[in-house]
Amino acid sequence: MVYADKTLTCKDCGATFVFTQGEQEFYASKGLMNEPSRCPDCRRARRAAQNGSSYSNSGPREMxxxxxxxxxxxxxxxxxxxxxxxxxxxxxxxxxxxxxxxxxxx
Incomplete structure (x- = not known):
């Protein structure tokens, strides 16, 4: 399949970003069917927030x-x-x- 760069809009910040041909090929190689809905900056921020707070709600583990x-x-x-x-x-x-x-x- 031939891919071409696409301009998408981030659902978090509303900024436009380019979903490149290379990124589309990568997504296809991993079997990912949906286009990204967030720009790279918002994806990075979301990932950092998720990784940093994985145990923050539950507090330290009781031993x-x-x-x-x-x-x-x-x-x-x-x-x-x-x-x-x-x-x-x-x-x-x-x-x-x-x-x-x-x-x-x-």
Whole structure:
């Protein structure tokens, strides 16, 4: 398909911007069907705002101290254990995952 530069209008700031032939080819190669609705500056600002505030609404994550069911060391985990499943420190958890995956031929 042959592409030609298009002039589009940003839905955030109302400025016009060019959706270049190269950008259109890139979008097509990634399977993207819709044209960009924001200018590059507004896209950049939106992306920065999303990346900078991904955890700002929820605050810091609460951590819980537990005793590792494998080695007995104290570990901090981001969930409150319910007691019905074993809880491991990060080293033992990694070993458990590796031993499980090696048993399946991975």
């Amino acid at each position: 819980y101290e537990v005793t590792c069911d494998s080695c007995g060391r104290v570990a901090r985990v981001p969930f409150q254990p319910k007691g019905n499943r074993p809880v491991y420190c990060s080293d033992c958890y990694r070993q458990q995952r590796e031993s499980r995956s090696s048993g399946y031929g991975y």
